[in-house]
Amino acid sequence: xxxxxxxxxxxxxxxxxxxxxxxxxxxxxxxxxxxxxxxxxxxxxxxxxxxxxxxxxxxxxxxxxxxxxxxxxxxxxxxxxxxxxxxxxxxxxxxxxxxxxxxxxxxxxxxxxxxxxxxxxxxxxxxxxxxxxxxxxxxxxxxxxxxxxxxxxxxxxxxxxxxxxxxxxxxxxxxxxxxxxxxxxxxxxxxxxxxxxxxxxxxxxxxxxxxxxxxxxxxxxxxxxxxxxxxxxxxxxxxxxxxxxxxxxxxxxxxxxxxxxxxxxxxxxxxxxxxxxxxxxxxxxxxxxxxxxxxxxxxxxxxxxxxxxxxxxxxxxxxxxxxxxxxxxxxxxxxxxxxxxxxxxxxxxxxxxxxxxxxxxxxxxxxxxxxxxxxxxxxxxxxxxxxxxxxxxxxxxxxxxxxxxxxxxxxxxxxxxxxxxxxxxxxxxxxxxxxxxxx
Amino acid sequence: xxxxxxxxxxxxxxxxxxxxxxxxxxxxxxxxxxxxxxxxxxxxxxxxxxxxxxxxxxxxxxxxxxxxxxxxxxxxxxxxxxxxxxxxxxxxxxxxxxxxxxxxxxxxxxxxxxxxxxxxxxxxxxxxxxxxxxxxxxxxxxxxxxxxxxxxxxxxxxxxxxxxxxxxxxxxxxxxxxxxxxxxxxxxxxxxxxxxxxxxxxxxxxxxxxxxxxxxxxxxxxxxxxxxxxxxxxxxxxxxxxxxxxxxxxxxxxxxxxxxxxxxxxxxxxxxxxxxxxxxxxxxxxxxxxxxxxxxxxxxxxxxxxxxxxxxxxxxxxxxxxxxxxxxxxxxxxxxxxxxxxxxxxxxxxxxxxxxxxxxxxxxxxxxxxxxxxxxxxxxxxxxxxxxxxxxxxxxxxxxxxxxxxxxxxxxxxxxxxxxxxxxxxxxxxxxxxxxxxxxxxxxxxxxxxxxxxxxxx
Numbered sequence: 001x002x003x004x005x006x007x008x009x010x011x012x013x014x015x016x017x018x019x020x021x022x023x024x025x026x027x028x029x030x031x032x033x034x035x036x037x038x039x040x041x042x043x044x045x046x047x048x049x050x051x052x053x054x055x056x057x058x059x060x061x062x063x064x065x066x067x068x069x070x071x072x073x074x075x076x077x078x079x080x081x082x083x084x085x086x087x088x089x090x091x092x093x094x095x096x097x098x099x100x101x102x103x104x105x106x107x108x109x110x111x112x113x114x115x116x117x118x119x120x121x122x123x124x125x126x127x128x129x130x131x132x133x134x135x136x137x138x139x140x141x142x143x144x145x146x147x148x149x150x151x152x153x154x155x156x157x158x159x160x161x162x163x164x165x166x167x168x169x170x171x172x173x174x175x176x177x178x179x180x181x182x183x184x185x186x187x188x189x190x191x192x193x194x195x196x197x198x199x200x201x202x203x204x205x206x207x208x209x210x211x212x213x214x215x216x217x218x219x220x221x222x223x224x225x226x227x228x229x230x231x232x233x234x235x236x237x238x239x240x241x242x243x244x245x246x247x248x249x250x251x252x253x254x255x256x257x258x259x260x261x262x263x264x265x266x267x268x269x270x271x272x273x274x275x276x277x278x279x280x281x282x283x284x285x286x287x288x289x290x291x292x293x294x295x296x297x298x299x300x301x302x303x304x305x306x307x308x309x310x311x312x313x314x315x316x317x318x319x320x321x322x323x324x325x326x327x328x329x330x331x332x333x334x335x336x337x338x339x340x341x342x343x344x345x346x347x348x349x350x351x352x353x354x355x356x357x358x359x360x361x362x363x364x365x366x367x368x369x370x371x372x373x374x375x376x377x378x379x380x381x382x383x384x385x386x387x388x389x390x391x392x393x394x395x396x397x398x399x400x401x402x403x404x405x406x407x408x409x410x411x412x413x414x415x416x417x418x419x420x421x422x423x424x425x426x427x428x429x430x431x432x433x434x435x436x437x438x439x
Numbered sequence: 440x441x442x443x444x445x446x447x448x449x450x451x452x453x454x455x456x457x458x459x460x461x462x463x464x465x466x467x468x469x470x471x472x473x474x475x476x477x478x479x480x481x482x483x484x485x486x487x488x489x490x491x492x493x494x495x496x497x498x499x500x501x502x503x504x505x506x507x508x509x510x511x512x513x514x515x516x517x518x519x520x521x522x523x524x525x526x527x528x529x530x531x532x533x534x535x536x537x538x539x540x541x542x543x544x545x546x547x548x549x550x551x552x553x554x555x556x557x558x559x560x561x562x563x564x565x566x567x568x569x570x571x572x573x574x575x576x577x578x579x580x581x582x583x584x585x586x587x588x589x590x591x592x593x594x595x596x597x598x599x600x601x602x603x604x605x606x607x608x609x610x611x612x613x614x615x616x617x618x619x620x621x622x623x624x625x626x627x628x629x630x631x632x633x634x635x636x637x638x639x640x641x642x643x644x645x646x647x648x649x650x651x652x653x654x655x656x657x658x659x660x661x662x663x664x665x666x667x668x669x670x671x672x673x674x675x676x677x678x679x680x681x682x683x684x685x686x687x688x689x690x691x692x693x694x695x696x697x698x699x700x701x702x703x704x705x706x707x708x709x710x711x712x713x714x715x716x717x718x719x720x721x722x723x724x725x726x727x728x729x730x731x732x733x734x735x736x737x738x739x740x741x742x743x744x745x746x747x748x749x750x751x752x753x754x755x756x757x758x759x760x761x762x763x764x765x766x767x768x769x770x771x772x773x774x775x776x777x778x779x780x781x782x783x784x785x786x787x788x789x790x791x792x793x794x795x796x797x798x799x800x801x802x803x804x805x806x807x808x809x810x811x812x813x814x815x816x817x818x819x820x821x822x823x824x825x826x827x828x829x830x831x832x833x834x835x836x837x838x839x840x841x842x843x844x845x846x847x848x849x850x851x852x853x854x855x856x857x858x859x860x861x862x863x864x865x866x867x868x869x870x871x872x873x874x875x876x877x878x879x880x881x882x883x884x885x886x887x888x889x890x891x892x893x894x895x896x897x
Binding site: 042043044045046047048069102105106112118120121122124125126127128130133134135136137138140141142144145148150153154156157158159160162163166167170171172173174175176177178179180181187191194195198200215216219220221222223224225280281282283284285286287288289296297300304424425426427428 | 489490491492493494520523559560563564568570573575576578579580582583586590591592594595596597598599602605606607608609610611613614615616617619620621623624626627628629630631632633634635636637638640644648651652654655657672673676677680681739740741742743744745746747758759762766770878879880881882883
């Protein structure tokens with residue numbers, strides 16, 4: 001493989017419930033800190049779920065050149081701007097004078113912007129005709145034009161974070177946004193790598209951003225009974241791989257990476273932080289609500305990524321398993337954690353128990369579309385720091401879940417190659433494999 | 440470091456269009472659309488689904504009321520699941536059924552039950568989608584029991600009681616990846632599946648992604664395209680807020696609302712619809728002996744930089760459109776002289792028409808005025824995430840039939856000096872057609888289609 005088709009990560013950044021810098025969040029993750037607290041964004045006190053991992057005290061103006069060009073940006077775009085500024089800075093792109101910005105693209109897995117719940121519901125109710133059991137169109141549009149706001153509506157379009165990043169960094173290359181629920185940002189990064197490998201761009205800003213911590217977002221997941229409704233300390237609510245796990249906890253935020261062809265990184269003297277060597281994507285094609293119970297789809301994504309990386313999942317090299325760490329999707333729902341465990345066993349066979357795997361959703365919550373991006377960054381920090389983040393709140397082993405989930409306490413380890421999984425509601429499965437960069 | 444790592448080489452394969460499934464105001468499939476554009480008959484009509492009389496434009500490219508029933512399209516065993524489909528998903532499911540049949544494929548949905556043409560794991564699915572608005576009547580009915588004495592929403596009661604009024608699967612109607620979710624389940628597509636959400640560019644970007652996935656060898660065949668319906672109060676409001684709609688009264692001639700490139704162009708009109716195409720690796724299509732509709736020869740995409748916070752205004756947007764077109768031509772190994780017709784966005788929104796026109800002139804220079812433009816929006820409206828796939832289906836049909844559609848909506852040659860004035864349907868010698876779409880949000884996508892002449896071994 002030549003330098004133009006190898007893809008390296010040269011910058012990373014995130015805005016998360018556990019903090020806003022690589023170092024701060026890493027120290028929280030390795031000390032098993034939790035970001036879950038009662039919801040402050042709206043009055044959720046009577047909801048089945050009253051807590052989430054919110055991003056607090058975040059001021060995006062510290063991260064942009066000129067806030068006026070982003071003044072209407074929704075929270076998801078603001079998160080992405082902060083994460084991208086860090087990544088862009090770490091990659092040293094500001095110091096690379098003669099960048100061809102038409103050769104730098106963007107591929108995000110960004111969620112939609114936040115609904116203007118109050119004015120939306122007020123408009124609907126003011127136009128409600130109880131006899132017809134329908135809203136009256138004329139009353140609705142009259143109310144809507146009075147109450148709702150053009151920018152708040154348009155900024156909800158899921159391609160708006162791309163528009164803001166393009167504006168901030170002046171990049172005009174290939175631009176995509178995908179939204180495959182919880183798999184979105186992993187898929188975005190995988191496809192961005194392919195765009196670079198094929199020579200369609202020299203570099204890509206990639207990752208995800210999302211928040212669904214708003215009344216109808218929490219409502220939607222509560223109705224699906226996917227969220228934890230734990231009534232004790234919120235910090236104990238997310239319990240991936242524990243027998244008593246009872247659903248996921250919502251998080252919010254953004255993770256952004258700068259991906260570059262090795263050739264481009266080299267030409268401008270950038271330091272590769274890691275190399276992406278494998279990407280796999282599959283679809284369950286099973287049921288709207290349920291995951292394929294054998295873990296067929298999840299396994300197919302992992303196998304495709306391993307094949308692209310040229311890694312034999314059954315091969316022990318120098319006494320070590322083929323993968324040093326798996327960043328699990330690990331949502332903390334009964335179904336996901338069982339099936340993901342089954343899929344790992346299906347792929348790695350008898351080596352599965354020797355591969356440590358943890359879920360940072362136990363601490364950071366589930367960033368939905370952005371989950372994969374912060375989890376990939378976690379993998380790269382694990383490689384660079386030689387330490388694995390734990391799965392918090394894992395106290396009650398489940399008989400069928402018998403892998404090494406790095407329970408409760410972080411672990412020092414030699415980490416060269418990591419595999420990161422994300423699976424979306426709707427059946428999309430995505431896997432990335434990232435490795436220590438060597439010439 | 441694992442010492443046994445060996446990178447697999449990335450393959451590059453030619454990709455063909457072997458099935459076409461547009462769903463438009465004219466109904467399901469390419470035939471009714473083709474017939475309408477040859478006759479010059481618009482599908483824009485008055486909106487009857489709700490009272491839209493006080494909206495900017497109470498017309499849209501909607502399917503006729505009896506035009507399409509998704510329950511009749513899905514396998515019997517899947518009928519129950521149609522209850523949790525948003526309109527956008529219904530459209531995608533309909534389009535996919537037509538595309539699969541047009542390509543002569545057997546899938547899990549085929550009756551009688553038979554071995555699928557392709558192994559499910561080699562079949563991908565990429566369906567672009569929009570920001571799907573919740574059904575306003577369903578949501579408001581649910582919230583109407585959680586109100587205070589003065590009629591305001593009572594969030595405390597909603598949390599405790601009201602939300603129980605919503606069906607448990609309510610959220611799943613509105614996740615954009617539900618279009619692909621249903622289609623992949625119905626046809627058993629277990630390969631890579633993605634949902635691109637870049638407004639009007641979504642379809643084209645999805646087609647480009649399918650091409651890339653096939654080209655790198657992760658699938659042999661993809662169902663690809665997009666679908667959307669903004670024909671609901673919230674969907675229409677957002678477009679009205681974005682200043683993209685014409686403002687007309689109830690007495691207007693529906694065929695004259697959208698006037699692409701005309702000096703009196705005054706805004707767009709919405710439509711519902713979409714399209715799924717079957718994209719197939721050349722050697723696989725050859726092996727099963729299917730005659731392709733056209734070759735998917737080139738693809739390019741780019742992003743414009745907005746000059747306002749909301750992403751509505753762009754400085755020199757045409758330059759980024761030129762980049763996307765240039766990339767599409769290069770990836771096909773072609774130059775501007777190889778293009779015989781163009782299907783641009785052609786929205787009739789003056790600012791966007793201006794972008795199209797400048798880009799066409801920048802790429803094609805002196806030839807710009809002589810390349811026939813195909814204008815689609817006056818027939819079906821702006822179908823959001825579904826528009827680009829319909830455009831590609833139509834362009835492929837033009838190549839196959841060696842004919843150009845009639846141009847309607849306009850009365851004179853227009854303001855831009857392009858070949859965009861009124862025209863009847865006509866025969867034409869077409870080797871390559873360029874399709875390009877620009878989105879609200881700044882994404883640009885260009886696709887070059889090539890006439891299929893049977894050159895399997897080029």
